[in-house]
Amino acid sequence: MSHFSGEELIELYYSEDGSEAARHMDACTECAGAYEALQADLADLKPVELPGRSEDYGEQVWNSISGQLPAYVGRRRPWFRQPLWIGLTAAATCALLVAAAFYAGRLWEHRNPPPAVVSHAAPPAQQRVVVVVLSDHLDRSERLLVELKHANADDTQLATPLRDEARSLLVANRKCRQEANANGDPALITALDHLSQLLNELANQPGGLNADAIGRLQTQMNQDGLLFEVRVLRSRIPKHQAEANLHLKGGIA
Amino acid sequence: MDRNDHATIQAVLSGDKDAYGALVAHHSRSIFRVAYRITGNEADADEVVQDAFLRGYRKLESFESRSNFGTWIYRIAVRCALDRVSRRGSASGRASAGTETESEAVQVPDRAPNPEALLLSGEIGAFRESAMHSLTPLERAAFTLRHMEDCSMEEIAIALEIAPNAAKQAIYRAVHKLRQRLALLKVRT
Numbered sequence: 001m002s003h004f005s006g007e008e009l010i011e012l013y014y015s016e017d018g019s020e021a022a023r024h025m026d027a028c029t030e031c032a033g034a035y036e037a038l039q040a041d042l043a044d045l046k047p048v049e050l051p052g053r054s055e056d057y058g059e060q061v062w063n064s065i066s067g068q069l070p071a072y073v074g075r076r077r078p079w080f081r082q083p084l085w086i087g088l089t090a091a092a093t094c095a096l097l098v099a100a101a102f103y104a105g106r107l108w109e110h111r112n113p114p115p116a117v118v119s120h121a122a123p124p125a126q127q128r129v130v131v132v133v134l135s136d137h138l139d140r141s142e143r144l145l146v147e148l149k150h151a152n153a154d155d156t157q158l159a160t161p162l163r164d165e166a167r168s169l170l171v172a173n174r175k176c177r178q179e180a181n182a183n184g185d186p187a188l189i190t191a192l193d194h195l196s197q198l199l200n201e202l203a204n205q206p207g208g209l210n211a212d213a214i215g216r217l218q219t220q221m222n223q224d225g226l227l228f229e230v231r232v233l234r235s236r237i238p239k240h241q242a243e244a245n246l247h248l249k250g251g252i253a
Numbered sequence: 254m255d256r257n258d259h260a261t262i263q264a265v266l267s268g269d270k271d272a273y274g275a276l277v278a279h280h281s282r283s284i285f286r287v288a289y290r291i292t293g294n295e296a297d298a299d300e301v302v303q304d305a306f307l308r309g310y311r312k313l314e315s316f317e318s319r320s321n322f323g324t325w326i327y328r329i330a331v332r333c334a335l336d337r338v339s340r341r342g343s344a345s346g347r348a349s350a351g352t353e354t355e356s357e358a359v360q361v362p363d364r365a366p367n368p369e370a371l372l373l374s375g376e377i378g379a380f381r382e383s384a385m386h387s388l389t390p391l392e393r394a395a396f397t398l399r400h401m402e403d404c405s406m407e408e409i410a411i412a413l414e415i416a417p418n419a420a421k422q423a424i425y426r427a428v429h430k431l432r433q434r435l436a437l438l439k440v441r442t
Contacts, residue, residue: 047401058278071270
């Protein structure tokens with residue numbers, strides 16, 4: 001069994017947790033005796049009573065030293081540490097950073113121009129005009145077809161406006177047909193051809209539009225599904241317009 | 254109380270010198286206690302108290318608001334006391350130069366009467382004090398803080414500005430020396 005050294009006994013005396021050492025002391029009379037002797041010696045060295053000091057001892061101390069103490073001059077911060085200046089400095093720093101970032105961005109953009117988009121070049125202005133014209137044409141055609149579909153065959157007053165509108169649309173339809181042909185859009189070409197036939201008959205009906213002619217054209221329109229066809233084409237137009245505006249893809253179809 | 258101390262310190266630093274008097278009044282007695290225990294002398298202890306508060310005042314700007322002023326000024330007082338005991342030891346050492354070994358030169362000479370005289374007069378306390386004088390200033394301060402002030406080893410190390418292990422060794426040496434002195438006394442009685 002190993003015994004505690006002098007240092008260990010002293011450490012034990014001042015430590016708060018001596019449970020393990022206490023178990024050793026129970027089994028080791030030599031260490032227990034040494035520890036008791038240490039306790040006795042250190043007990044003799046407990047502090048003696050302090051010399052009395054009066055209640056006003058603090059005041060006496062203060063009176064003896066106060067004459068040697070210079071007053072602190074109110075702790076004024078240097079001008080550059082005043083809150084106002086700190087705030088202004090922070091604001092100026094932020095402004096400088098923003099300006100520097102802006103300038104760097106401009107410089108970077110100048111030195112690194114965006115690559116030219118060849119395949120997605122903006123559609124020429126003429127194409128955009130054609131898209132608008134087609135949209136307008138299909139819109140007007142749809143209205144005409146709706147009027148024709150719901151027209152009362154006996155209503156003779158309706159015949160003239162229908163004929164005039166059909167004549168007007170024939171011109172636009174011809175132009176749109178040419179553009180569609182140039183762009184190679186078969187669906188549009190087919191629809192415009194069907195529309196052309198109907199518009200032709202509406203505009204150039206021999207003897208004018210009578211009840212029989214209107215009824216026959218209504219039947220023809222329904223059989224061809226022309227109104228539906230025109231509506232489908234119209235629904236495609238906004239997409240083309242958006243694409244044209246985004247300069248992604250031009251064209252009528 | 255700490256909050257009051259901090260408010261008082263702010264007042265002092267703002268130019269109200271007299272506010273420091275409140276801090277002195279509040280902490281003087283505890284500072285005297287540790288000063289007396291380290292120096293073992295009333296006059297020296299009074300000097301240490303004054304010196305500590307003077308030093309504290311001059312260093313007040315470096316006092317960190319999150320600290321405890323009582324602890325802060327206590328540590329200053331411990332160092333003042335240690336300085337005073339060291340100076341006293343050096344002066345005594347110079348006076349008796351050539352008559353002591355090198356290891357003893359840093360120790361305060363035992364100026365107490367011999368044990369028989371002490372026993373006859375029943376002044377065992379004086380003998381104990383003479384035993385304390387046999388310690389080096391560092392040993393005396395470390396032992397006092399541990400044995401009488403119940404400071405932890407870490408607190409002692411901070412107050413004396415030494416490593417914790419050095420503080421521990423100083424206490425071991427102090428206890429060893431004091432026990433030797435006490436043993437001598439017991440043999441003679």
